[in-house]
Amino acid sequence: MRAMRFEGVGRPLRATEIPVPEPGPGQLLLRVHACGVCRTDLHLLDGEVAIADPPRVLGHQIVGTVERGPRAGSRVGVPWLGWTCGECEFCLRGLENLCPKARFTGCDIDGGFAEYAVADERYCFPLPDGFTDTQAAPLLCAGLIGFRALRMCGDAPRLGLYGFGSAAHILTQVAIAQGRRVFAFTRPGDTVAQDFARELGAVWAGGSDEQPPEELDAAIIFAPIGDLVPAALRASARGAVVVCGGIHMSDIPAFPYELLWEERSVRSVANLTRQDAREFLPVAAEVPVHTSITTYPLERAQDALDDLRAGRFSGAAVLVP
Numbered sequence: 566m567r568a569m570r571f572e573g574v575g576r577p578l579r580a581t582e583i584p585v586p587e588p589g590p591g592q593l594l595l596r597v598h599a600c601g602v603c604r605t606d607l608h609l610l611d612g613e614v615a616i617a618d619p620p621r622v623l624g625h626q627i628v629g630t631v632e633r634g635p636r637a638g639s640r641v642g643v644p645w646l647g648w649t650c651g652e653c654e655f656c657l658r659g660l661e662n663l664c665p666k667a668r669f670t671g672c673d674i675d676g677g678f679a680e681y682a683v684a685d686e687r688y689c690f691p692l693p694d695g696f697t698d699t700q701a702a703p704l705l706c707a708g709l710i711g712f713r714a715l716r717m718c719g720d721a722p723r724l725g726l727y728g729f730g731s732a733a734h735i736l737t738q739v740a741i742a743q744g745r746r747v748f749a750f751t752r753p754g755d756t757v758a759q760d761f762a763r764e765l766g767a768v769w770a771g772g773s774d775e776q777p778p779e780e781l782d783a784a785i786i787f788a789p790i791g792d793l794v795p796a797a798l799r800a801s802a803r804g805a806v807v808v809c810g811g812i813h814m815s816d817i818p819a820f821p822y823e824l825l826w827e828e829r830s831v832r833s834v835a836n837l838t839r840q841d842a843r844e845f846l847p848v849a850a851e852v853p854v855h856t857s858i859t860t861y862p863l864e865r866a867q868d869a870l871d872d873l874r875a876g877r878f879s880g881a882a883v884l885v886p
C-alpha cells in the first residue's frame with residue numbers, strides 16, 4: 566500500500582510502498598477514506614513531541630471502513646488515543662487520557678496517512694451519518710480534544726479562542742449552539758481568518774495582540790505560543806479559566822501575579838477519553854457542525870503540513886488516499 570512515513574526529525578514525510586498491515590487480536594483492518602492533518606503532526610515532524618520508534622505512518626484522524634474483523638463494512642473513526650492499559654489509577658478513575666502507558670495513533674501506532682490502517686476495535690467509533698468521510702475527519706482530534714477543552718470552560722458565557730484553525734472553527738459552532746458568545750483571536754493581521762471567524766458567528770475577531778471589547782469568562786489557546794497565556798489572562802474576567810489545548814507550547818513568559826489574582830486559573834488539556842468521543846460525536850451531529858476542509862491527495866501530505874504551518878487555508882486539511 567501507499568503510505569506517507571515519518572523517518573526522522575526535520576525531514577519531510579516520505580512516500581513509500583509498504584505491506585498492508587495485519588490486524589492483531591482485537592484489531593480492525595481499515596481501508597482509509599480520509600485522514601485529517603493536525604498541528605500535532607507538525608510537532609512530531611519538528612521533534613517537539615517525540616516519536617519513539619520511527620519510521621512511523623502519521624495521521625490520527627482516520628475515517629475508514631472495516632475490511633476485516635468484527636463490524637466488517639461499517640464506517641468508523643479512529644482518534645489520537647489508540648490504546649490504554651485499563652488498569653492504572655488513571656484508567657480506573659475515568660482519566661484514560663492520562664494513562665502513562667497510553668499509545669497514540671500516528672505516533673506510537675501507525676496512523677492513517679496510508680491506504681490501510683489497523684486499529685484496536687475498542688478505540689474506533691461509529692460516525693454520524695450526516696458527515697461525509699472528509700468532513701468527519703477533523704472531528705476526531707480537532708473536534709474531540711477541542712470539546713474536552715470546552716468542557717473545562719464550565720458555563721463561561723464569553724469564550725475566547727486563540728488560534729483560529731481546525732479546532733476553533735468546530736468549537737465556535739458548538740459554543741454558539743450552547744448559547745455562548747465567541748471572541749476569536751488570530752495571528753495579528755490575518756484578516757482572512759478573522760473574516761472566517763465572523764462568518765461562523767464569532768461576535769468579535771481580531772489579532773491576538775488586541776484586547777477584546779469585553780472581558781472573557783474563559784479562553785482556550787490552540788496556537789502553540791506561550792506568550793498567549795498572559796495575553797489571555799489579561800483579557801479575562803475574574804474567575805476565568807485559560808485552557809491550553811495543544812500538546813506543545815513555547816515557554817510561557819513570567820507575568821505579574823495580578824493577572825492570575827481573583828481566581829483566574831491556567832490549565833492544560835491532554836488527549837481525550839473514549840467518553841469524550843461518545844459525548845461529542847452526537848453533539849457535532851445535532852448542532853450540526855459544518856467542517857470547512859481543504860483536501861489533498863495522500864502524496865501531498867507534506868504540502869498539507871507546510872500549508873498548515875503557514876496558515877494558508879481556513880479550517881482543516883484532510884488527506885484522501
Ligand SMILES: [Zn+2]
Pocket residue numbers: 603604605606625645706707
Ligand atoms: Zn491532533
Ligand SMILES: [Zn+2]
Pocket residue numbers: 649650651652653654655656661664665666667
Ligand atoms: Zn492506564
